Amino acid sequence: MGRGRAKAKQQKVARELKYSTHFADLDALQRELGVSKPDSSGAGPEPDAVDDEYEDWTGTDR
Known part of the structure; x- marks a missing residue:
């Protein structure tokens, strides 16, 4: 018992956050x-600088 009041307050805060424009x-x-x-x-x-960085890994030259 006693959860109804807390839940109602949480719902009120959630509605304010959802529907208000900040x-x-x-x-x-x-x-x-x-x-x-x-x-x-x-x-x-x-893009050429990035390609040059990975040439060593691929083993291919352009």
Whole structure:
């Protein structure tokens, strides 16, 4: 006995989380975590550099 009140409160909190719209300040979160913004120069190394890294394993040359 006594579980009904706790369960009702959990359901209320779950409904609030599900149906309410929360605003997240992502810039503030990045500053807090110390994450730098990605540079706009591109995404990752050049494909040729990645291929050269694995040439030793495959034994093939291009």
